[in-house]
Amino acid sequence: MNKRMLTQNAAFGMFWLAGIVAVLIMAFVVGYIFVKGFPGISLDFFTTSPRGGLSGDGGIYSTVVTTFYMIVVTLTFATPLGVGAAIYLTEYSANTENKVVRKLVTVARFGVETLAGVPSIVFGLFGYALFVSALNFGFSILSASLAGACLIIPVIIRTTEEALKSVPSGYREGSLALGANRWETTWKVVLPAAFRGISTGILLSAGRIVSETAIFFVTLGGSYRVPHSLMSGGRTMALHVYYLAMETRAFDKAMSTAAVLVGLIIVMNLTINMITSKIAAK
Amino acid sequence: MTSGTRRTGLEKIMKTVLLISALASVLIVLLIFVFTLKEAMPAFREIGVWKMLSGTTWRPGNGEFGILAMIAGSGLVTLGAIIIGVPLALGTAVFLSEIAPEWIVRVVRPSIELLAGIPSVVYGLFGMVIIVPLVRMIPAPGNAGFGLLSASIVLAVMVLPTIANISEFAIRSVPRGYKEGSLALGATKWETISRVMIPAARPGIISAVVLGLGRALGETIAMIMVIGNSVILPTAMTDNPLSIFLSRARTLTGNIAVEISYATGVHESALFATGVVLFILIMLVNSSARFLLKKGAQ
Amino acid sequence: METEVTRMQAEDYSLFYGQFKALNKINIKIPANRVTAFIGPSGCGKSTFLRSFNRMNDLIPSVTTTGTVYLDGKDVGKQDVVELRRKVGMVFQRPNPFPKSIFDNVAYGPRLHGTKNKSDLAVLVEKSLRRSALWDEVKDDLQKSGMSLSGGQQQRLCIARAIAVNPEVILMDEPASALDPVATLKIEELMNELKNKYTIAIVTHNMQQAGRVSDYTAFMLTDENRSGNLIEFGATKQIFTTPSDSRTEDYISGRFG
């Protein structure tokens, strides 16, 4: 008896340790960034653009604009495709008798899974070869967000599918039993009920864009100017951290930018948690 | 009746539109593969697939394009990350799902989610400034801090949230009945966790680890910042075989990112070939995971 | 029985889930403007059979059928499924209002089928809620979410939703199983009222309820292959007092558990 409790206490001790270590890592990483980064953050830091050259001078204005630009354009490409695909896979695919379509659906599922596993540098290479070079879009927001869209489409598909699956089947049956067709049922009953879950997924994808570096490293060009069209190149905040850390020696600026970035991620996570806890409350 | 035909028409249109979006993901995968492969073809043709895969020297200037060292680098750094990260992540998952009081869960879980959102550049920066100097203090000839160990540590932290989150979810979704059944037989909490909960959650835990593995294999920016990027087959630096992890190395992803800016001709093509190898490697990992899961489900 | 008008009918109707035969050659005529109760032990195929009338089983990919189900003499399999489901309404075992307002729940069907005019809708919603005996309890706040009602109220809301599209048949799958005794009574009264206008088929586990509420009773049972068979069908009084099959008697007297 005693030995059993002793084993339990030893095991639980290890688990507490694991939990504590995980939190310490987080506290250390985030704390370090904030402690080093906060002194450099001021209003000026947000309202001025970086300077050229190697000094690392200037603020982050243009990188904030580029980041925002990237989020909007990427989501514009990826959201309809991702949500549409998820709707097809959850709401329609089970009910098709057509053999060809069934095969296609299997292939599509495989596609989504594969896509989710592709490392981002490969998306970068692909984006560079297709959008930057072959299609001649150059280093631009357009090229980068098309490549970025490929990265987040599987994220959106998966989270949307989860959200749709969690809609009680009673809603669908209730609607169909009233003589609604599939699309009417989806549009009027299922999508509204899944709305929060879907928006969580989209927000999550926005987070991926904010923190992505490898893809944009080879498709966005890194110009520190404020972009003025889809064809302009640019530098996202994450990319700016890379440039600051690797090219200049402005470590303090890199940390300040990283702190802003982490702050943004925290805000996004809080929003997601708020949305999901509201779902749970329902 | 006209309303009826309009409704049916819309239904048909939407069905087609949605099917097309579902197929878009296939199209993207195909496009990626075809494009990368197309760019990689000249290298495969001129160098030879086998020669590339088995070659240990990478000297584009001399026309030598062996990527075995990079495959080894990617493999070892991932192995290191798994060795360090998996116990920590699984421990955290069990802690969160079964042990920690609710208020602690409410603090720890968001912290871990936050780790997942931090950009990899920041981890790289962090690794360069904190981890590399720490590792440099290990006495061994040639140890400059940059290398597999530093990279594995950074990577372990990066995959921690992925593995911990999914495993926690898997453990939480074990039917309550199992737990109650075990406790009702007079099992202690730990016996219940180790003999019933974890075995029942195994498929989820495996897929969590595999997903982490995939992320580790695919990580780029943080890796080039801390791993040293030397193209050498890692070897032990002292009598202790573990010192292999003090060796510098280059990952497949790093190979692409480090050299793509200046590469031309066959060299550039060889980098795309590296991408193809990476792509196939990850697909292998994922499908073996699916195979494991299927076997587990039976 | 011979004098009744038949509204729905099954002829040699069998249904398979994949390889598994869940219904075995069912023949039955459901009379118009009557309440027909389906009883039988768990798993004998009552729900499955009920869902055949409005082709809800089409949603399950593994289902195949043989034989025919008719509505007013026409094969339901050959009718437009959307229109069929409008004519044959369904109320589910667990009340499933949409996460919308009470008003929008009831107006959902009519809107689909072309009623756009606001005042027409208002009239229709009120009428339906009155018929389902819910009006008095909700008339003060039709904008309240349908989900915020009690279980019994939700079930009546679903009935209102079903009758708002003016169906000819209403199928109810254990409509009172999740309800407390008071709500159950209200729903039973409602059925009595509704049968003047609609043909009603209900599934119930509760013998007393079947006795109280139905005009006709169908008793189903699984055979040695676990397929559902129709054992006996007739006027409720006769089935409950002088069943012709000994298994029916066993079941009704509770000897089956």
Place this chain on the structure above:
Amino acid sequence: METEVTRMQAEDYSLFYGQFKALNKINIKIPANRVTAFIGPSGCGKSTFLRSFNRMNDLIPSVTTTGTVYLDGKDVGKQDVVELRRKVGMVFQRPNPFPKSIFDNVAYGPRLHGTKNKSDLAVLVEKSLRRSALWDEVKDDLQKSGMSLSGGQQQRLCIARAIAVNPEVILMDEPASALDPVATLKIEELMNELKNKYTIAIVTHNMQQAGRVSDYTAFMLTDENRSGNLIEFGATKQIFTTPSDSRTEDYISGRFG
């Protein structure tokens, strides 16, 4: 009743889920080597009360209690919970075998409590499976997963698992609600057999079952605050024929739905 030995007892026992009082001052003595049935409408606290005997409610963080539950005269709250649960076995409403082989399911408890020897285990497993009337059906393949059995077999497997640790009391929460009539009968026979050795408490919704299987019956009902109260407790015969409370009569005769 006065001549019975009391095995378990509740004294002024109340239980709260957060603010909500689910059980209100329950007093009852469960006699040894008898089957005691708990009946009452849904939500009256039967499961909650049953789970108090082996402190299963400890798993729910919001639960607080007042009063005392005794096993053999000793406060269960002061006993080692692991040992208590070994003595007070439980069979759940939904069969919950572990995703392990049949053998490992039954051997799980004994292994925990120190039986390591292979042949001892084999003997114990066989004995338990025989007692739970499952042996003949599974003896050819004890390595098959417990999850692959039918619902009724799973339930008997869970009973075997429970008796393998040699408990003194067995709690069963609606053990037959998910089962077909044949499996139900088997389990009822089993209870009759087991009561020679064990004290059994069961929850059931099925009046007939309570009548057939139990020696004593406890009837519970919620009061105006939705708290569960023990209305009447006595020999099953007496409760079913001459209940002293009119609400008991109403419930048993089915007037509650």
Place this chain on the structure above:
Amino acid sequence: GEQATADGTEAVEEVEISVVGSTTVQPLAELLSEAYEAIHPNVLVTISGGGSSVGVKSAAEQTADIGMASREIKDSEIQDCPEIVIHTIARDGIAIVANPDLDINGLTMEQARDIFAGEITDWSEVGGSAGMIIVAAREEGSGTRSAFEDLVMDESLISETAILQPSNGAIRTTVATTPGCIAFISFGYLDDSTKPVAIDGALPTPENVNAGTYPVVRPLNMVTYGEPTGAVAQWLQFIVGEDGQAIVAAEGYLPI
């Protein structure tokens, strides 16, 4: 946006010049563009990285107005697109630098070669106090590296175990933070975080380069498709002109 001014003078047309290529030239180009835009507010020069090869290719394919390259243009590139025109805008020295804590000031050419080839592995072998030598270098294909190999390494190869980093900045950071580290970087990146190492007695300064005593130099180029016209021509004019070259010199590069 530039609009017609109130006094009726004609609005100046807005032009954008896209410049793509070498990450070494990028910072210099950025500074040049800032100075140029200050006098020509109607001109916007956007500068992207990508690498020398991408620069040449972009110019050849006309996806950018100007390509940047931090190396000589290869014969193969000229063959692929004979129309390209090369404009050398500056020269760049390549300095050998070491961690500032090292007590070493100069090396012979031979010692430098042996260190980078991995044959000398301890500082005591070249007159410093004992300590492991850690070599850092740019990646294969980099212009800085090939220039360094041509000028210093002769037939030898840079050691395989060298730490490789994909940019001058990253190399500088590595040298500055790693004890015992030595590497080579572009003149433009010299600052007090690293210690310049004299070769055969000559420190890496523009003066020594001009005097011919410090030999490690390469051109920084801009490439256009055909002879440049209009705004592009004016901007290139500015760079090679007095003001442009002043900036080149101020940044530590060698004016042409």
